[in-house]
Each structure stands twice: as structure tokens, then as C-alpha cells.
Amino acid sequence: xxKVLAFSGSTRRGSLNQAIVECAAQAARNAGAEVTVIxxxxxxxxxxxxxxxxxxxxxxxxxxxxQLLIEHDAFLIASPEYNSSYPxxxxxxxxxxxxxxxxxxxxxxxxxxxxxxxxxxxxxLGGMRVLMVLRMLMQNLMCVVAPQQVSVARAGEKxxxxxxxxxxxxxxxxxxxxxxxxxxxxxxxx
Ligand SMILES: Cc1cc2nc3c(=O)[nH]c(=O)nc-3n(C[C@H](O)[C@H](O)[C@H](O)COP(=O)(O)O)c2cc1C
Numbered sequence: 001x002x003k004v005l006a007f008s009g010s011t012r013r014g015s016l017n018q019a020i021v022e023c024a025a026q027a028a029r030n031a032g033a034e035v036t037v038i039x040x041x042x043x044x045x046x047x048x049x050x051x052x053x054x055x056x057x058x059x060x061x062x063x064x065x066x067q068l069l070i071e072h073d074a075f076l077i078a079s080p081e082y083n084s085s086y087p088x089x090x091x092x093x094x095x096x097x098x099x100x101x102x103x104x105x106x107x108x109x110x111x112x113x114x115x116x117x118x119x120x121x122x123x124x125l126g127g128m129r130v131l132m133v134l135r136m137l138m139q140n141l142m143c144v145v146a147p148q149q150v151s152v153a154r155a156g157e158k159x160x161x162x163x164x165x166x167x168x169x170x171x172x173x174x175x176x177x178x179x180x181x182x183x184x185x186x187x188x189x190x
Contacts, residue, residue: 002185004033005072009079009090011041016120016155017078019165020174024076024118024150027171027178033185035076038068040093047088048095062096069097069109074185075143076178078118079134081127086134098141110141112188116181118150118174120165126153146184148177 006025008017045062119127
């Protein structure tokens with residue numbers, strides 16, 4: 001069974017992106033995957049500094065995040081758009097997880113991992129611009145990024161009373177993305 005790790009690039013309480021990644025996680029389970037949802041708030045790590053890495057190594061929580069990436073075949077990533085790009089908290093976690101420790105293979109966390117991208121924003125563009133730069137970043141890290149992607153515009157208006165962002169149109173789009181991610185990961189794993 002394909003293992004999928006789902007996380008967002010927001011550590012904000014009430015994050016729209018954490019809400020859509022949870023909806024996408026359910027869609028991936030429906031597509032036959034085993035899914036782990038995490039919140040980067042639980043993996044708080046310092047801003048990357050090479051001197052500190054040289055002196056103290058990769059921090060425990062950064063290594064724990066990287067280990068999760070290594071153990072999963074595919075990732076579902078929902079990113080906020082900050083000034084048309086990804087937030088520092090997401091890039092920082094991705095950077096730490098790109099660092100090789102011991103006898104790990106180069107880019108062990110990323111090579112040949114299938115990635116499904118999505119974004120949610122309160123605005124009319126739904127974070128479309130972050131999807132382009134995040135796609136480029138993940139591809140440069142040797143991931144295989146699914147052609148499908150989802151952006152949810154005016155996402156704040158689509159939250160239900162329980163804070164879930166899984167209205168029917170969003171759910172349908174996320175199902176198409178999740179099915180593609182799971183199917184690509186199955187093929188790469190075979
Ligand atoms: C520093 C900053 C820059 C932002 N830039 C954009 C932007 O370029 N495009 C956009 O649609 N929203 C932008 N926003 C609004 C975020 O998309 C919005 O806060 C969103 O809810 C964040 O995602 P979250 O709910 O998952 O935390 C920005 C917000 C912040 C704090």
C-alpha cells in the first residue's frame with residue numbers, strides 16, 4: 001500500500017491550508033493509500049544556518065520531519081501564498097530535510113517521491129502563484145510532481161462550522177489530485 005504524508009506550509013491556528021490538506025488526505029485514503037497527516041507546528045525548527053549545522057548537526061525535530069518524508073512514498077502539500085511564493089516555515093523545513101546525515105543517500109527524503117500540490121487563500125487567485133514556484137522547487141529536489149494541482153480561492157468563505165474545508169466542489173477537485181498522486185506512486189513503487 002502506498003504511504004502518503006500530508007502537511008501544509010502553515011502553522012497558524014485555523015489554517016485554511018491545513019484544512020484543505022486534511023480533506024485531500026481523506027481523498028487519498030479513499031484512493032487506497034495509507035495517509036499520515038502532520039502539522040509543521042509540531043516540528044518547530046530553527047532557521048537554517050550552516051555554521052549551526054556544522055557545530056551541532058541537524059536538529060532533532062528537523063531530522064524527525066525528514067525521517068517521515070523518507071518513510072513515505074508521496075506527499076500532499078498545501079501551501080499558503082506569501083507575497084506570491086511559499087512561506088519561510090515551509091521552505092525552512094524543506095531545506096533542513098534536504099541535508100544528508102550519515103550514510104543516507106543524497107536527497108533521500110525527496111528522490112522519486114510523488115508530490116501533489118494545493119493552495120488555499122482568502123483571495124480570488126487561490127494561491128495560484130505559489131503553486132508554480134513550489135512545483136519548481138520540488139522538481140529540483142528530484143520529486144515527481146503530479147500534473148494536477150488544486151487552488152481554492154475565497155477559501156475562508158468555504159469553511160464549515162467545524163472549521164473543515166471540504167465542500168463538494170473542493171472535495172471533487174482534491175479527489176482528482178489525490179487519485180493521480182496515489183496512482184503515480186503505485187506505479188513508481190512497482
Ligand atoms: C506575509 C503575507 C503575505 C501574503 N501574500 C499573499 C499573496 O501573495 N497572495 C495571496 O493570495 N494571499 C496572500 N496572503 C494571505 C494568505 O494567503 C492568507 O493569510 C492565508 O489564509 C494563509 O494561509 P493559512 O490560512 O493556511 O495560514 C499573505 C499573507 C501574509 C501573512
